[in-house]
Structure formats: C-alpha cells, structure tokens
Amino acid sequence: MLLAAVVLALYALVAVVVLTAPYTDPFNVIARLAALWGFLALAIAAILTPFLREIMKVFGRSFLSVHHTFAAVGLLLPTLHPVTFFIGAMNPAIFIPVFSSWSGFWAGAGRPALYLLYIAFAGVVLRKYIPKYWRWVHGLMYVVLLFAIVHGNLIGTDFEDPIIWALFNTLFALVVAAFLLKRWRMMRKKTNTLRAAEPGFSRLPR
Numbered sequence: 001m002l003l004a005a006v007v008l009a010l011y012a013l014v015a016v017v018v019l020t021a022p023y024t025d026p027f028n029v030i031a032r033l034a035a036l037w038g039f040l041a042l043a044i045a046a047i048l049t050p051f052l053r054e055i056m057k058v059f060g061r062s063f064l065s066v067h068h069t070f071a072a073v074g075l076l077l078p079t080l081h082p083v084t085f086f087i088g089a090m091n092p093a094i095f096i097p098v099f100s101s102w103s104g105f106w107a108g109a110g111r112p113a114l115y116l117l118y119i120a121f122a123g124v125v126l127r128k129y130i131p132k133y134w135r136w137v138h139g140l141m142y143v144v145l146l147f148a149i150v151h152g153n154l155i156g157t158d159f160e161d162p163i164i165w166a167l168f169n170t171l172f173a174l175v176v177a178a179f180l181l182k183r184w185r186m187m188r189k190k191t192n193t194l195r196a197a198e199p200g201f202s203r204l205p206r
Contacts, residue, residue, distance in 0.1 A: 008169070010040060017129030017161055027088030031081050032158055034111070036168070039148050042117075045070035046141060050182040075121055078114055078148075107154045113147035116140045142156040146173055 007169040018033045048055055052063040082094045097111040098104040105112075123130070123137030132135070158164045171191050 004123060007044060011037060012106060013163070013167070014040060017028065017164055018158060021158070024159075025088065027084050031084035032090070034077040034080040035148075035152075035156075036082060036158060036164070038074050038081065039145070039152070039168060040171065041070045042074035042141065042148075042166075045074060045177045046067070046145065047171070047178045050178050050185060066171050071121070071124075075117065080108075081110070082114065106150050108151065109147035109154075110151040113144045113151065116147070117144045120144060142175070142179060145172060 013066055015033065018029060018036065021029075022033075032148070048067060048070070053060075055063045055066050086092065086094050088132040096115075097112065117140075120138050120140040123140070124152075127134035127138075149168065151167060152159050153165075156164075159168070165187045170172045
C-alpha cells in the first residue's frame with residue numbers, strides 16, 4: 001500500500017501548491033490543476049509499464065486495470081485544461097497549435113500534445129484492427145509527455161514553484177528511465193528467445 005499512499009500524496013501535494021498560490025480566477029486554478037494532475041496520471045501510467053507483476057501485488061488488480069485507470073484520468077484532465085481556459089477567455093486559438101515560430105511551437109506544445117494524446121488513446125481502442133501498429137501509435141504517449149513537460153517548463157505558471165519544477169521534471173526523468181528499462185527487457189527477452197532457437201542450444205541447470 002506504500003505505492004498507493006505515495007501516489008495520493010503526490011496528488012495532494014500538487015493540489016496544495018496550486019490552491020495556495022495567489023490567483024483569484026477560478027478558471028485559471030481549475031485549468032492549472034487539471035494540467036498538473038493529468039500529467040501526473042499519464043506519467044504514473046508510463047512509469048508503471050515495466051512492472052506488471054509488482055503492480056498486481058501492490059494494488060491487488062491486474063496491470064491493465066491500474067494502467068487504464070491512470071490513463072483515463074490522464075485523458076480527461078488534460079482535455080479539461082484548455083477547455084477551462086477557453087470558457088474563461090472564449091478564445092478558440094487555445095486549441096490551435098503554433099507553427100509560426102520554433103519557440104512559439106514549444107511554448108504552446110501542450111496544444112499538439114492534446115491531439116497526439118487522442119491518437120495514442122485511439123491506438124489502444126483500435127488495436128484489434130491494427131495489431132501490427134497499435135503499439136507504435138500508443139507509443140506517441142511518450143511524445144505527449146515530452147511536449148507537455150517542455151510546455152510546462154517554458155510557460156507553466158506553477159513551474160515557477162521549486163516543488164512543482166522538481167517533482168514534474170523528476171517524473172519525466174522516471175518516464176524516460178521506465179521506457180529504457182522496458183525496451184532493454186524486451187531486447188533481452190528477444191535475444192534469449194533467438195538463442196534458445198539455435199541448433200545445439202541447451203539451457204544450463206540452475
């Protein structure tokens with residue numbers, strides 16, 4: 001239950017930082033909290049991917065059940081982020097990616113990240129129809145997190161807080177580490193499978 005407690009503590013910490021900041025506009029507060037909580041959910045979902053067996057032991061549920069729970073939250077809240085800003089400002093440009101300049105694109109990288117998030121989610125929904133490609137499509141989730149963390153570091157108001165800055169950049173570093181660990185395990189498994197298929201291969205007794 002330690003992991004579950006840590007996750008809840010992270011959500012509570014983010015809420016405390018956002019809600020105690022000196023902002024009176026409720027739309028601004030909701031939008032910021034939705035963005036941070038959404039990133040947190042997506043990052044946790046990505047970090048957990050190499051630990052299928054451990055997840056079952058900690059949460060008492062299958063990996064997919066836990067993963068999909070975080071992913072669902074990570075789909076809903078990032079959507080709420082620009083929608084809330086739109087309601088407050090009534091400016092549809094909030095949804096349009098910026099391609100006029102390199103710096104403008106990355107400052108507003110949260111906009112294309114939202115569309116890539118939907119595409120990555122669609123890859124899972126349509127996996128029966130694209131069995132060879134759905135993992136590649138779903139892998140866009142890592143691009144989403146990259147775009148989101150750059151966006152947050154460049155113009156995110158809450159990233160001026162050292163706690164938020166350290167927490168979310170650490171989370172992204174853990175996402176990268178989990179991605180590399182997962183790929184390393186897959187390569188090792190593939191190598192062992194190929195070796196086992198070689199003529200004359202015999203497994204030594206342990």
